Amino acid sequence: xxxxxxxxxxxxxxxxxxxxxxxxxxxxxxxxxxxxxxxxxxxxxxxxxxxxxxxxxxxxxxxxxxxxxxxxxxxxxxxxxxxxxxxxxxxxxxxxxxxxxxxxxxxxxxxxxxxxxxxxxxxxxxxxxxxxxxxxxxxxxxxxxxxxxxxxxxxxxxxxxxxxxxxxxxxxxxxxxxxxxxxxxxxxxxxxxxxxxxxxxxxxxxxxxxxxxxxxxxxxxxxxxxxxxxxxxxxxxxxxxxxxxxxxxxxxxxxxxxxxxxxxxxxxxxxxxxxxxxxxxxxxxxxxxxxxxxxxxxxxxxxxxxxxxxxxxxxxxxxxxxxxxxxxxxxxxxxxxxxxxxxxxxxxxxxxxxxxxxxxxxxxxxxxxxxxxxxxxxxxxxxxxxxxxxxxxxxxxxxxxxxxxxxxxxxxxxxxxxxxxxxxxxxxxxxxxxxxxxxxxxxxxxxxxxxxxxxxxxxxxxxxxxxxxxxxxxxxxxxxxxxxxxxxxxxxxxxxxxxxxxxxxxxx
Amino acid sequence: xxxxxxxxxxxxxxxxxxxxxxxxxxxxxxxxxxxxxxxxxxxxxxxxxxxxxxxxxxxxxxxxxxxxxxxxxxxxxxxxxxxxxxxxxxxxxxxxxxxxxxxxxxx
Numbered sequence: 001x002x003x004x005x006x007x008x009x010x011x012x013x014x015x016x017x018x019x020x021x022x023x024x025x026x027x028x029x030x031x032x033x034x035x036x037x038x039x040x041x042x043x044x045x046x047x048x049x050x051x052x053x054x055x056x057x058x059x060x061x062x063x064x065x066x067x068x069x070x071x072x073x074x075x076x077x078x079x080x081x082x083x084x085x086x087x088x089x090x091x092x093x094x095x096x097x098x099x100x101x102x103x104x105x106x107x108x109x110x111x112x113x114x115x116x117x118x119x120x121x122x123x124x125x126x127x128x129x130x131x132x133x134x135x136x137x138x139x140x141x142x143x144x145x146x147x148x149x150x151x152x153x154x155x156x157x158x159x160x161x162x163x164x165x166x167x168x169x170x171x172x173x174x175x176x177x178x179x180x181x182x183x184x185x186x187x188x189x190x191x192x193x194x195x196x197x198x199x200x201x202x203x204x205x206x207x208x209x210x211x212x213x214x215x216x217x218x219x220x221x222x223x224x225x226x227x228x229x230x231x232x233x234x235x236x237x238x239x240x241x242x243x244x245x246x247x248x249x250x251x252x253x254x255x256x257x258x259x260x261x262x263x264x265x266x267x268x269x270x271x272x273x274x275x276x277x278x279x280x281x282x283x284x285x286x287x288x289x290x291x292x293x294x295x296x297x298x299x300x301x302x303x304x305x306x307x308x309x310x311x312x313x314x315x316x317x318x319x320x321x322x323x324x325x326x327x328x329x330x331x332x333x334x335x336x337x338x339x340x341x342x343x344x345x346x347x348x349x350x351x352x353x354x355x356x357x358x359x360x361x362x363x364x365x366x367x368x369x370x371x372x373x374x375x376x377x378x379x380x381x382x383x384x385x386x387x388x389x390x391x392x393x394x395x396x397x398x399x400x401x402x403x404x405x406x407x408x409x410x411x412x413x414x415x416x417x418x419x420x421x422x423x424x425x426x427x428x429x430x431x432x433x434x435x436x437x438x439x440x441x442x443x444x445x446x447x448x449x450x451x452x453x454x455x456x457x458x459x460x461x462x463x464x465x466x467x468x469x470x471x472x473x474x475x476x477x478x479x480x481x482x483x484x485x486x487x488x489x490x491x492x493x494x495x496x497x498x499x500x501x502x503x504x505x506x507x508x
Numbered sequence: 509x510x511x512x513x514x515x516x517x518x519x520x521x522x523x524x525x526x527x528x529x530x531x532x533x534x535x536x537x538x539x540x541x542x543x544x545x546x547x548x549x550x551x552x553x554x555x556x557x558x559x560x561x562x563x564x565x566x567x568x569x570x571x572x573x574x575x576x577x578x579x580x581x582x583x584x585x586x587x588x589x590x591x592x593x594x595x596x597x598x599x600x601x602x603x604x605x606x607x608x609x610x611x612x613x614x615x
Contacts, residue, residue, distance in 0.1 A: 028556070029556075032555075032556055033555060033556070295554070341587065341588040341589070341591075342589075342591055342592045342595075343587070343588075343590065343591035343592075346591070381537050381539035381540040381543060382536075382537065382540065383536050383537045383540075388536060388595060391594075391595040392591060392592070392595050395591045395592075395594040395595050396591055398594065399590065399591055405594070408594075
């Protein structure tokens with residue numbers, strides 16, 4: 001039997017101070033062009049927490065409005081607000097920066113994060129109610145600001161700011177090891193904290209006992225380790241610890257933006273093979289990408305729209321007869337021999353695998369591709385990424401004569417969706433739709449969706465190859481008895497027969 | 509255009525001479541193509557990379573422009589670029605590229 005996609009969760013942490021101090025567009029500009037107009041304008045281009053919460057794509061990300069409802073609101077969404085928007089989502093939550101900083105402290109297993117004492121006491125009660133490890137949640141008393149400032153000035157600690165003021169810092173974990181310097185430790189704690197927050201929401205919102213989880217696969221784009229093993233790992237285990245998955249182990253999978261789709265397939269395979277019953281895939285977010293397209297946004301008079309660290313988690317379990325099945329037999333992939341032209345890539349991920357399964361491109365009701373929010377990418381000159389992907393699938397269909405050229409726009413409208421996910425690399429890649437897919441498929445709105453993840457491996461300078469994988473999820477036909485197995489009725493009749501024989505033998 | 513590609517363009521131009529270099533772009537949007545074209549002709553508009561303030565004035569074309577398309581084997585073009593040509597706003601790209609070339613290309 002195929003494994004099922006049981007639940008998915010999504011979180012955003014609004015981090016305006018980290019946009020200014022940790023986003024690489026801003027930190028690079030401070031080095032190469034410290035007097036630039038952009039740096040003068042960027043602080044006044046940040047959105048308030050309320051604006052971030054009510055921003056339509058963010059309400060869609062945490063599950064409070066559907067992609068169809070988002071589409072109906074019409075682009076651009078910037079400047080629009082969802083009525084009755086809430087930080088609490090059906091599938092996740094949006095956190096303010098102080099709560100996120102407290103979570104970074106909770107994620108700190110080595111005493112490398114120090115927080116100011118008044119800030120600590122103010123934020124402490126805000127962690128109540130979150131199901132994270134009690135010991136970790138119990139923040140130690142804070143320190144004087146002078147101590148934090150000394151760490152930042154004299155020992156290169158990474159500052160943590162809230163509302164323009166220093167409220168803490170992340171210290172380096174080694175004097176000379178660049179992989180343990182304050183910057184790397186900070187980025188890694190951000191991944192751990194945001195990944196754990198997504199898993200916490202997954203468990204809490206779906207009444208899942210963390211003790212039932214057997215294995216966690218983490219699929220972000222950071223690496224943790226030291227100078228002797230730069231990507232040694234293991235974010236997954238550290239997040240499992242933080243979220244009380246006492247019976248789980250785990251490991252990290254990397255593949256740039258394609259990693260979440262890879263992990264979805266891996267998790268499904270582990271469950272299908274019977275190795276584990278419940279596998280969680282999860283990822284935290286990246287501060288480096290905050291404000292990545294900020295220059296274009298500010299130049300066009302827009303606010304900084306990449307102002308939140310994102311995370312997600314999903315649970316893949318044994319077939320329950322209800323939730324959508326993950327078709328481990330309909331898996332596409334860009335292989336070493338595929339080639340790099342767009343039609344080869346799109347073909348390998350969609351039509352080739354659908355052909356093998358006897359399906360046409362129209363048999364997939366919804367394609368979840370790179371679901372980047374076009375509000376962010378269009379003003380940056382990168383276009384509407386999901387729409388471009390849908391057009392590529394449709395154009396491939398035209399070349400194969402599955403579609404008429406005049407049908408391209410209808411295909412895009414009927415089988416595609418608008419993008420709503422933040423541009424945090426792996427975060428928008430295929431997986432943002434998992435939560436909605438469970439609703440849409442179990443409600444009967446659609447029968448089948450394809451999750452497509454793509455990654456740009458050249459950024460790592462190890463290969464010029466492109467990468468991508470895809471998998472189909474579809475309506476659960478219900479639990480069916482495996483061929484050759486014995487039904488309850490048969491067992492009953494066999495027991496009854498044995499009892500009759502036994503009774504008969506007593507009478508003799 | 510990222511800093512490393514700017515470095516490559518500059519190195520190749522220094523090695524072979526600006527009159528012998530043609531840059532072929534594959535950007536998906538007119539605006540992005542225009543920015544890259546501007547970088548290799550008038551210099552890096554973001555003033556961040558090796559081409560900041562360097563006016564190479566190179567010949568630059570997008571792979572969907574007829575000047576490039578007419579130079580290559582039609583079957584290979586169809587196999588490698590045909591699908592994307594259907595997807596991209598080719599008119600917008602041509603407009604952007606023509607404007608940049610007419611203003612900044614020296615050859």
